[in-house]
Amino acid sequence: MRLLNFCLVITLVLATAYVYEIKYDATLRASRVAEMRKEVRRERDAIAALRAEWARLEARREGQPYTLPPVRERHAGLMVSLARQEWPDLSSYNDPEVVWQLRKKNHAGLIVASADERRVDSLIAAYTERFYQDFFASAPPRERPVD
Numbered sequence: 001m002r003l004l005n006f007c008l009v010i011t012l013v014l015a016t017a018y019v020y021e022i023k024y025d026a027t028l029r030a031s032r033v034a035e036m037r038k039e040v041r042r043e044r045d046a047i048a049a050l051r052a053e054w055a056r057l058e059a060r061r062e063g064q065p066y067t068l069p070p071v072r073e074r075h076a077g078l079m080v081s082l083a084r085q086e087w088p089d090l091s092s093y094n095d096p097e098v099v100w101q102l103r104k105k106n107h108a109g110l111i112v113a114s115a116d117e118r119r120v121d122s123l124i125a126a127y128t129e130r131f132y133q134d135f136f137a138s139a140p141p142r143e144r145p146v147d
Contacts, residue, residue: 035144075117077124080109083135093130097123108135 080102088108090101095112097119102109108131112123 074113074115075120076111076113077120078109078111079124079127079131080107081131081135082106082137082139083108084137085135088135093127095123106137 083106097112097114098110099113100111112120114120
């Protein structure tokens with residue numbers, strides 16, 4: 001009788017472990033399906049944007065020929081960093097070559113552009129040190145990408 005009880009307890013423990021494994025696997029697969037659905041949604045949005053652009057090009061072709069914008073002999077540089085400040089103040093970066101500033105919470109960034117490549121290089125070099133002192137923050141990478 002004791003042997004029978006022992007065998008039943010062992011069988012019950014093994015069955016419980018098997019059911020837990022099935023539940024864990026189902027949960028894992030459900031999270032993967034959710035991630036894949038997000039990815040499909042993003043891809044569909046990208047396809048819709050490309051189709052809209054294609055439609056604009058087609059409409060232009062029927063009404064008037066599509067012409068490329070004029071070529072500019074300019075050089076540019078981009079700087080982006082996480083910032084310690086919630087809304088970093090970029091007002092001191094006011095050289096005429098600064099053509100765009102990033103307005104995003106906890107981020108600092110700008111684009112410099114000039115016809116002179118050396119001027120862009122010197123601004124990027126100078127701004128790199130200033131960005132490090134004024135704004136730089138780091139954060140550990142996330143396990144999963146965030147939208």
